[in-house]
Amino acid sequence: MSSREDPRTIRSREALHRAFLALLESHALEDVTIRQICADADVHYTTFFRHYPSKESLLNAIAAEQSAQLVALSMPVVETNDRHQVHLTLCNFINEHRQLWVSLLTGGAAGTIKAELLRLCMQPAVRRVPTATSIPVELIVISTVSVQLEALAWWLAQPADRYPVQQFAAMLDELVYTSLK
Amino acid sequence: MSSREDPRTIRSREALHRAFLALLESHALEDVTIRQICADADVHYTTFFRHYPSKESLLNAIAAEQSAQLVALSMPVVETNDRHQVHLTLCNFINEHRQLWVSLLTGGAAGTIKAELLRLCMQPAVRRVPTATSIPVELIVISTVSVQLEALAWWLAQPADRYPVQQFAAMLDELVYTSLK
DNA sequence: TTATCTATGCTATACTGTGTAGCATAGATT
C-alpha cells in the first residue's frame, strides 16, 4: 500500500485550483461556471464532480487551505501581545500572495474566508481575550476579523505601491485599537 | 393623463417584495428562484421580468429602499455629534423592522445592503470626518459601516430578548469608538 | 355605460448550467 496520492489526482486538483483562482480575479463567483473552470484547467467536466460536489466545495477547500496557513503564521505572533507585529506579519503574508488574496477577498469568496477565519479564531480568542468589557467575546472576534478583512480588501483594491506594508499595518493598528484594547 | 401608477402594477410589485422577503427569511439568496417568488406572490412568472430584469435587481430595489430610510433617519442625529443617540436611533429602527432586517442582513442580501449604505454614507462622511488620523476617510467609512452591519447581524441572530436595544447600542458605541474618535 | 388602453395570464420555445451513467483508455502501481 501507498499513502501518497495518485499523481493524476494531484494534477487535476491543482489545475482546477489554478483555473478557479484565475477566473475569480476577473469574474464574480456566481458568474464562474464549472464548465469554464474545467475548460481553462483542461480537465474534463465530469472529472470535476469526481473531486468536488460543487463549485462552493472547491472554493471552501481553497479558502480553508489559505486560512489555515494565515492563522498558523499569526498565532505565534499573537502570543507575543504585540499587535503591530501581528498586523505586520499578516500584511506581509497577504502581500506576498497578493494575486491569490485579491481573488479570495474581492472575487466573491470573501464570505467563505471570513467564516473559516472566524471558526479558526473563535476558540483561541475565547481563551485569550480578557472580559474587561461587557461585550461578548464572540462579538469582539466577529468585529475584529471583519474589520481586518474589509480593510485588507480595500488595501488590495488600491494600486499595489500606494500604501506600503508598514504604513497599512499601522492603519490596521489604529482601526482595531478598541476591539483588542 | 395620470401620474399615479396602475394599481395592478403596484399590486404585483408589492406581492413580489413580500414573497421575496418571506423566502429570504428561511433560504439563502442563491437558493431562492424567481419561479418560487412568483408562485408565492401569486404573480405569473413572465410578469416578473416585466418589472425586474433579474432577482438581484429586485433585491437591489428593496435594499436601496430600506437603506435610504435608515440613512434619512440617522443623518439628522449624526449632526448632533452624539454617537450614542445615533446608535440608539439605528438600533430602534432595525428592531422595529426586525424580521425585514433579519432577511436583509442574514439572508444573503448583506452585500447589497453594505454597498448601498457605503454609497449613501461616503459623501456626507467626506464632508464631516476630520482628518485627525493618517487613515483615508474612505477606509474609515468602510470599516465603521462594516462593523456596524456585522454587529447588527450578530445581534439579530441572538434570541430577540437577549440583548435589549439600550444594551446593544452601548456595545456599538464601544466597538466603533476608535474609528469615529 | 361604452370605448380604449395596458398589465397580466397563458402557452410554447430556446438556451444554459448542473449532475449522473456507462464504457473505453491512458497512466500509475505492484
Next chain:
DNA sequence: AATCTATGCTACACAGTATAGCATAGATAA
C-alpha cells in the same frame, strides 16, 4: 507484465432563466 484506477468521452435527464405572441381581465377616460 498484470492489475488497478483516474480520466476522457458520449449521452441523457433535469431545472432555472429569458423571450415571443396572443387572449383577457381590469383600469382609465369619454
